[in-house]
Amino acid sequence: MFASETPTGQPPTTVIPPAGPAAESPVSRKRIVAVGAAAAVLLAGAGAAAWAYAGDVPRGTRILGVDLGGKSRSEAERALTEAIGPRTGDPVAVDLDGEKFSIEAADLALRLDVDLSVGRAIKGRPRLTGERTVPPVIELDEARLEEALRARLDPARITLKKPGIVFAGLTPKPTYPATGRNLDVAAAATAVRRAWLAGGTATVTLVSRPPATSREQVDALVADLATPAVAAPVTVTVGDKSLTLSPRAIARGLVFRADDNGLLTPAIDGGKLHAAAAREFAAVEREPEQATITVAGGRPKILAGTPGDMVDLARLGPALLAVLPDPAPRTVAAVLSRQEGATTEDDLAELGVKEKVSTFTTYFTGGSRSPRSQNIMTVARAVDGAVVRPGATFSLNGHTGERNYAAGYRDAPVIVGGRLEPGVGGGASQFTTTLFNAAYYAGLEDVEHKPHSFYFSRYPAVIESTIFYPTLDLKFRNTTPYGILIDTSYTSRSVTVSMWSTKVYDSVRTVRSPRRTITSPPTVYREPGPKCITSSGLPGFTQDAWRVIRKDGKEVAREKFTWRYDPEPRFICGAKP
Structure with missing residues (x-):
């Protein structure tokens, strides 16, 4: 120790000198290196982890080939939308079973x-190397997929036999099912999901x-439902x-x-039930x-319909089905529902029926009381007021039904x-021509028509x-x-048909060629009677x-009609001289 001078009256201060250099041991040096290396590894690992965990989506994650790794959720959604949208x-x-479309x-x-x-991509674990798809x-919509696929399928390829039950009178007749090839809709949906956006083809096979x-x-449906259903009546x-x-x-x-x-x-077909018990x-x-349209005062007028009170068949069906397995007596309650007519005022107003667009008249003899004239008037009344909607086809046979005595x-x-x-019905062809x-x-x-085999001067x-x-x-x-x-309208000597709508064409006219290949009528003798x-x-x-x-000042259509009339024989009721 060394003594130092101090001011008078203060205790002396002792100074301890630093230790001199000592020899470094090999063990200490190794520890220092190891600690340094570990620290470096920890720092590198921390950096790698920070890199791997950066963003919401783990590194190396791809969807449909789009790299979303390291991005926040919003960035990933934007990147996927921009790339795939x-x-x-x-x-x-x-x-589909070999057919490509x-x-x-x-x-x-x-x-x-x-x-x-x-969201599915975010749930993955981070990767330091490699990729994750x-x-x-x-x-x-699987229902729409099934509809689209079945529309392209040849029904003959479907060999699955469907079950069924129909009634022959009051006897239920079963059709039994059988295993066969059919469409696997769930598998088809999976194939479509995988192929779409990936640029592949969805292979759909029948299984x-x-x-x-x-x-x-x-058999259980026959025994437990179909048979008891028709064993007794049901009171509604x-x-x-x-x-x-x-x-x-x-x-x-x-x-x-x-x-x-x-x-x-099983189900109740309300329409069939109602028709069977009308x-x-x-x-x-x-x-x-x-609601109807009529012509009054030279212009079309819409007449309002009136609602009706009809049995609610949609509610009756399940209630009736529930009691059909039961023994007699069986009773179900039904309710009436207010129903508008199938054709309403608003519906007719949208059709644009406002002016006469054509009219045609033909003439007949015999007055209003002859059977032929009566037939013309009867069919005219049946067709009067018919409405043909845009795109619809009018059928005269379909509209009147069979023209018989009844x-x-x-x-x-x-x-x-x-x-x-x-x-029966002779003369209806004159109305048809009109x-x-x-x-x-x-x-x-013109969808379907056929001229007469003989020419009649009362027709064009x-x-x-x-x-x-x-x-x-x-x-x-x-x-x-x-x-x-x-x-339609008629008098004792004519029948007229007019079409009312909105005028589309400027004019419609007929140009005829001269008659050719004219043949004389033969004379035919027939047995009187x-x-x-x-x-x-x-x-x-x-x-x-x-x-x-x-239309619009221009010719837009020119349609050719050609017909060959047979000569109408000169019929004589009597024996040939």
């Missing part, structure tokens, strides 16, 4: 769910599958009234429907009256086997039509964007006619 309108390529994404409601896809979340309903289950109460459904009506209304996978389900339902119902038609001359004979010409000059599309040559239920019909299609009202009708005979000929349609 332009392709989400692309169709998906499909190979494509389906539009919109038809299947295909959609990339970006939010769920990125995350499948996207793609939504689609062998058993039907969803077994033979034993079909409607307020303070009631009606009885007979076993035959129940057999008509009880149906068993099998879907494409062979699942057999008289019984009518006792408790009030039918709605449809419908008010009488016997009058008709052409049968190349000669005139009395037949209607055809009204449609023709309205510019409507070529542009005329006969009719015979059910083999010969008159059909025309409304190709305009407006509705067509058919207005009620079926023999005399005639003076007319020559046969061939002629062309062109319908010329103009």
